[in-house]
Amino acid sequence: MEFRETQIRKLDVTNKEVAEILLKLQVPSYMVEAKLINFYDIPPLKDTVETLQNCGEEFFGYFIDDDLCGAIAYKMEEKTLDIHRLIVQPNHFRKGIANQLLSFIEEQVEGIDTIIVSTGSENKPAVEFYLNKGFTIEKLVQVNEQLSLTCFEKKIAR
Numbered sequence: 001m002e003f004r005e006t007q008i009r010k011l012d013v014t015n016k017e018v019a020e021i022l023l024k025l026q027v028p029s030y031m032v033e034a035k036l037i038n039f040y041d042i043p044p045l046k047d048t049v050e051t052l053q054n055c056g057e058e059f060f061g062y063f064i065d066d067d068l069c070g071a072i073a074y075k076m077e078e079k080t081l082d083i084h085r086l087i088v089q090p091n092h093f094r095k096g097i098a099n100q101l102l103s104f105i106e107e108q109v110e111g112i113d114t115i116i117v118s119t120g121s122e123n124k125p126a127v128e129f130y131l132n133k134g135f136t137i138e139k140l141v142q143v144n145e146q147l148s149l150t151c152f153e154k155k156i157a158r
Contacts, residue, residue, distance in 0.1 A: 008104045011059035011071065019052040021068055022059065026052075029087035037120035039147045044085065057084050060104065062097050070097035072105055081109055083117040102133060112156055121148040130154075 013019050030044040047055075055073075062070035069092045073085040083105075088097045106115065119126040121140060127150055131137075135152035142148050 006062070006064050008060055008062050008101065011061045011068075013055070013057070013059045013073075014053050016049060016053065019049045022052055022061075022071060023047060023049055025068055025071060025089055026085070026087050028090050032090050032093075033120060033123050033126070036124070037122040037147065039120065041147075042120070044087075055084075060101065062088075062101055064092075070101055072101040074105065074109075076109075076112070079111055079113040081105065081112045081115045083115065086117070098129060099133070106156060115154045115156060116152065118149045118151040121150045 011018050011022065013022060026044055026047060030042060034040045034042055034045060057073040057075055059071055059073045061068045068089075070088040071085065072083065072087075074081050074083045076082070083102075086098055086101060088095075106112075115135075116138075117130060117135070118141070119130070121127065130152045133154070135154040137150055138153045139151045140148055141151060
């Protein structure tokens with residue numbers, strides 16, 4: 001059995017090469033969600049290297065050896081951490097990468113008392129994931145005739 005090194009590290013998305021690698025991870029991941037929710041006009045599929053570089057989010061990547069296999073991005077507003085992206089390369093689904101990224105953020109980011117996140121309501125795997133991780137459904141938002149979002153919240157006890 002070969003040993004593969006895994007680690008989570010901060011990504012500087014303002015670096016063009018990092019943004020390019022991240023985009024190559026993001027597009028296939030969000031294509032899976034688009035298929036699940038039967039809606040392809042989601043903002044992450046419209047991102048470019050430049051929009052990623054200027055999004056203002058903090059990014060952490062999950063690496064196996066030197067390959068970026070997952071990422072999480074968020075913004076802070078006072079004591080609320082707002083997850084904007086939690087993405088995994090589709091050939092690495094169901095390996096615990098999203099779980100490890102979420103746990104890492106919960107443990108490493110100082111001064112948070114609430115985490116919020118939203119996903120397409122028809123993205124059943126994501127909805128189940130957040131419910132299993134202790135999030136509660138705060139509201140449903142009907143974006144348009146084709147798209148509904150489920151908004152989650154989790155209180156952090158410190």
